[in-house]
Amino acid sequence: MKGIKLGELEQFIQKLKEQQSEMSEVMESMRQHLFGMKDACNNDCFDFLTEPLSTQLNCFGTIESNFANEVMTLEQVKESYLAQDRKIASDINVSLENNK
């Protein structure tokens, strides 16, 4: 068969969402930590840390964004298959009516 197993896809999306939620908590904690570090970098003694910490913050943001995109994409895939299922049924029903 070419298609999707709806139940398994939904479970996968749900799992991703749970992981996304857990990751967001970890990210937020790390972000606060890094902000603290960054504040500390205002002290001239820590200037060398400013750039790598900014990069780290950006990376966290990208990871979160990618995670959200993955969930959104899979939701769209699911919806497109459901819509196709309904479209085919509708087309066939029209054809059935026309043949009566």
Add this chain to the structure above:
Amino acid sequence: MDGAIGYTPERINEFAKEIADRYKKLGEVMANDWPWVSSTLQENWKGADEQSYEDNLAARMRTLYKNCREVVTGLATQIINVGESWQEMQNKNVIQNGEGTTATKANFDFQVPQVEEFPIDNTVKLAENAFTGQALGLQGPGSESAITSRLDNYFDNIKTEIQTMMDQVSQFQDAFIGQAQSQAISDYLKQGGQLIASVATDADDLRQALASVTTKAYESQESTVATGMNQAASGMQGTTGSN
């Protein structure tokens, strides 16, 4: 496959091939058995009226075959269209750079059955005077039963083929899987089977009508036979359609 949504290209191709093969087989049965019908008629019933009757019967069989082709072509085309619609949808929804999401185009190699002229053209075209000196009409006491028996056998074989085709169609509803579409497609194939069954009913009606007229023919003067035959054939155009 509970909760699945999609389609099975292999089953779609199998469906198209099966229905095309069945249609071809129907034509073969119609054509292969025809010479026996024709020779039985000509051996047991001499005269121009027999030729007229044979011509009418052949024309009705060709019509029945063409009607069946319309049903078969409609069913196959619709199922292929649904499969192609799925492919189109998948190709439009390919996730860029995603893994395992590219829709591979299935090879729907089905060819819509061609119109094949049903080759029952061996009716002997004799002039009326070709029978000069011969006894016209039925040739003996067993002629009626010989003709009736041959016609029954001919129509039985055709009806069996049509019935098999109808049974086969309903077995392919699993080519499409999905809560909404599978029910609609099941209903569609069921209706397709009913249309094919209606062709079988046509064959039945044709047999009964011709048997009835044939019986009357044996009780009449030959000069009145052709009129009866032609009227019967014309009357059947309403049920089998005319091309």
